[in-house]
Amino acid sequence: MEGVFSTIKISGSGMSVQRRKMNVVAENIANAETTSTEEGGPYRRRRVEVESASEKLPFQTVLKNSQATLTRTSRRHIAGFPSSIQRQESVAVATGKEVVDGPDAYKLVYDPSHPESNDEGYVKMPDIEIINEMVDMMSANRGYEANAMAISASKEMLKSALDI
DSSP: OHHHHHHHHHHHHHHHHHHHHHHHHHHHHHTTTOOOOTTSSSOOOEEEEEEESSOOOOHHHHHHHHOOBOOOOSTTSOSSOOOBOOOOOOOOOEEEEEEEOOTTOEEEEEOTTSTTOOTTSEEEEEOOOHHHHHHHHHHHHHHHHHHHHHHHHHHHHHHHHHHO
């Protein structure tokens, strides 16, 4: 039964990471015009890098270790398949690591009337493209929806299994 609940755990961690990505993108959009921060200089773009929390194994190894064979309970069944349920694999959950752009990640915009402009009239603005941020937001939203649908499908399978 653990295997069924592990799918919900995986999808739940995916939803958490996608929600975090949406929050970071919203923060980037809100600060797209911020020229001065507490750290000094313009706001620096942030992003969330998604990674797996478990150790990385080759697919062939995971497949081989997760196979279970069936017991032959009747002579009419196919011979040569002894019973052995092998150990459960650990669940790989998604984690997100927030990454901040370097201090030199900015663009110069000519605006001599801006209070933060230098002697030549240029202002250091955050290197944030609203279109790219919106694409990232849509991608995170779709990932969130996909994980929510996977949880819903797992719940339906559990319900169906209980009806049997």
